[in-house]
Amino acid sequence: MSTTPSAARPRVFSGVQPTSTLHIGNYVGALRQWVEQQHEGDNLFCVVDLHALTVPEEIDPEGLREAVRSVAALYFAVGIEPDKNTVFVQSHVREHTELTWLLNCVTPLGWLYRMTQFKAKSEGRESVGTGLLDYPVLMAADILLYDTDRVPVGDDQVQHIELTRDLATRFNHLFGETFKLPKAVLPRFGARIMGLDDPEVKMSKSIAAKVDGHAINLLDDEKRVRKAVMAAVTDSGRELRFEHASPGVRNLLAIYQALTGRPMPEIEAELEGAGYGQLKKAVVGVVMDTLTPLQQRYREFMDDRAELDRLLADGAERAAAIAARTMERVRAAMGVG
């Protein structure tokens, strides 16, 4: 079994699905962590387009291709440095699907039915595709393919990382030491940002695509941000201490904290005596401080498509070289190939 790429530099893998425009939850839960930690690890950041196919009725081939580019441009726009990280598109490295099949063959069905995201996403659907159920196995393949040590994610993905560890353990038990066991890494602040319209549900791309005012999208202009934040659900009181606040106010405070990086007591002191209107204005301010430069860089990457494609092709080549070595090991362990 291969070891950590370098004793001092852990292997990091993470990704986002190009299902729709990314939101501020994806930013603080995932992307910003990647940027903050990019000099500590040997990093692979993937646009996980195969994960975006789990609901066949919603597949739009041209839209998906465009969304892949847009998400990749956002990775670079938030500050991921192309020469220090491997940024690539999942479907460009075929080993992800091959490893998924091999892992499927050692995955007890009951483990997949227990996943809370599967339960939530399949609820109320007349027909549920196998892909939706199998999504965590594809995610396990993504991670295990690269001998990953750390997976920086928001807390909705922790259960999937636990499943990845269980699968790796089961595989190693059945076929001998093959996979390394990865760990989830959560952000200090903002591991779960909630919907502005409904602070009881996680801010989510799929809801944002259908419900105006649910999310702050990374490509929203100031007018849209202001409209969504000013309409965010709060309550009829004035409680601005995090511990005592209602879920909607807590969520706004959490966004403010995540984007400023300041301790909550300091924020509470700053807002003492203020009303919710003032909190919302402060949130709009820090959101725009984050989004304005990010959107400028995003446009530069989107305008130079040849360069973006070149960066992604280069990333795929580097990722494929690692994936090929892992698959040799896995095939040998299982007696195929």
Ligand code: AQP
């Ligand atoms: N609300 C959130 N708060 C903090 N982190 C979040 N993440 C997602 N939502 C929040 C983190 O963003 C990364 C990307 O996730 P994904 O695209 O692979 O799928 P997801 O977790 O299912 O994200 P969405 O936005 O809810 O997308 P849809 O609606 O398409 O399923 C992950 O690290 C996730 O933890």
